[in-house]
Amino acid sequence: MNKQNANHLIEWFHNFGRDLPWRNNPTPYHVWLSEIMLQQTRVEAVKAYYTRFLDTLPDIADLAKCDEDVYLKLWQGLGYYSRVRNLHKGAVKVMDEYGGVIPDNQEDLLKIPGIGQYTSKAILSIAYQKPYVAVDGNLLRVFARLTCYDKDIKTEEAKNACNDFFYPFLGLRPGDFNQALMDLGELVCLPNGQPKCERCPFNNCCKAYKKDKMTSYPIITKKQKKKTIEKTVFVIHYQNQYLIDKRADTGLLASLYEFTNIDQKLDEDEAKAWLIQNGFAIQKIENLHECKHVFTHLIWQMHGYDVELKQLPNKNDLLWVSKEDLENKYSIPSAFSYFLKYLLF
Template sequence: MKKTTSTKNILRNIETLDEIAVPLLRWFHSEKRSLPWRESPTPYRVWVSEIMLQQTRVEAVKPYFERFVAALPDVRSLAQADEDMLMKLWEGLGYYSRARHLQDAARIVCSDHGGELPARFDDLLALPGIGRYTAGAIASIAFGEHRPAVDGNVLRVIMRLLASPADILKDSTKRAVEDALLVRLPKNVGDFNQALMELGALICLPRGAAHCSACPLQRFCLAKAASLQGDLPKKTPPKRRRTEKLTIFLLAKGGRIALEKRPAQGLLAGLWGFPSMQGHLEKQQAEQALQAIGLVPAKFHALPAAQHIFSHITWQMVAWRVELAETPTEIESASSKSAPASSESTETNAQPTPLLLREASAPYDMQTKTPALHWATTQEIIDTYSVPSAYRSYLPYIRSTAGESS
């Protein structure tokens, strides 16, 4: 009784939901998309697809899903996968922590559940990377458990059906929607949950773009009756993204390019990328910064500026491709051309020490050292190492660049 009272305090007109199952399922069985994870909805395939679909469009997920399940067809193969292979399969999907949580969960499933994904909502919820929505989706679609699956699409549909002004970013609103749906789930709960998601993805689109004339629930929709489609759902405005200025280095030596493995915590945790320093460095500044940590640039080539937008940060990047001196002759020649005049002698013949990693969002100093750079060929970067899309603007320049300026 307490849950019902709480639900009615947050939502209104919830009796509208009593009549939606039949027309919604009829529409879904007629209009649903052909998606690779629906062709054989095993628990493993449902799970992988739901993790991939978190904050990622269906069309973007399709090729990744097919490639992923071809390479890792079951829980045990996922649990045993090499990290570089796993990250390469995920490369370009973003939110890489999802892949790590997926593998962590697979290992728990192998150790605690005999390699079979658990069927119960509560057991699924206990696995890494699985929240209430994902647990509800897997439990209902793969196992037929009577659980709602409430994602952003479902929230939008329900808020419009009820003409509810409740903030959909609040946990209390999501739980109220779950409670309202739980007592109204039909026997075919997996299809019902997918139908609500499908309606939000294809018909009940965001920001006033809803195709109301094609909606199987239009006669029940209180937002349509009051012309409120463009105003609902309500949600707290997002926080303004902060901007970080970075200088990216494509360091080339002996036909190889330097990669850095980012720290285990924070943005792009544990992934491969190109070395970077905070701020937009001019050529002389970049040269001095590299020399300060033991590297001797022989040639510089300026690369185009680029931008990458994360959920809470925008990277504004400039970049240099730098050919590093390898032999004593090259080192001496490069140093004599670039070093400022000084009466003090310097050791120009010292062998360069490795550039050390740092968290890209922190100011560069010699105290923020982590393991040394890894040098890889162009083909190895393409075939083996997962480089996040934040660096993608500079992947075309990992091959030798003509017209470099010394």
């Protein structure tokens, strides 16, 4: 690869790059928010969330003073809620320690919750046009094919090699270069199946293309199998009031709301016995479909019951809510979306 190839890439980007809402006005706040949303989430899914989030919280000061329930609600459906919690903590830190200005140096950016190597480099290059390579999965794939990189691409060593390979070509607008590579990875040098090499600005310098070995790269060693947890979920209701619980304030899906559930598969008789033991007087119980939710390292296999009660249990610490509040006020994570949709639609 040489400077001319890099120029071809930028030219290609100006002609064919994606028109994304966060690119219209790439302030540090916009870049930060979009990059955090894009972690683990597809671009198409992020667009509407991004616009809605900014409509409610247009700048960092608004985010810093926002209530937890409000920003969690704005995030509902995106998953990985620690991302928005860290965004909020980060906004508070920027307001308290940096006078509301997101730092333009990596040392300070890395002190902000939720900002790691990649996000700091994305902010610095895209919002401040500083010379950093924002190495993400797209850049790694393009790099691996361009060079026929023959080691596992998921290692620090590979990230460093990718960084060193692209760094000399960043040019005067490093943010454009990074985004051009991201778009090339998304639109042309595709992750699954055959890349569209005939449309690629790098096809005269790509080693994998020359050898017709494009799909042999990148090399990824097999992941460990995910652990499966069997769960029983109870959608408990009494006269249009629905029971939800708040999860613990640390760990998986911290502080979000959920339907009552236990880490065990119960058949109908066992489910009835569990409900009675826990003080619920059953009017009617109905089996719901099974569903599963896949986390990064974990799968929940869920068995649901719709439970209508004869009367409210004699407990004061339960949270009974209306359908309207379930929809608009409380953040129910996507893991329970099947049950939420079952109730609401």
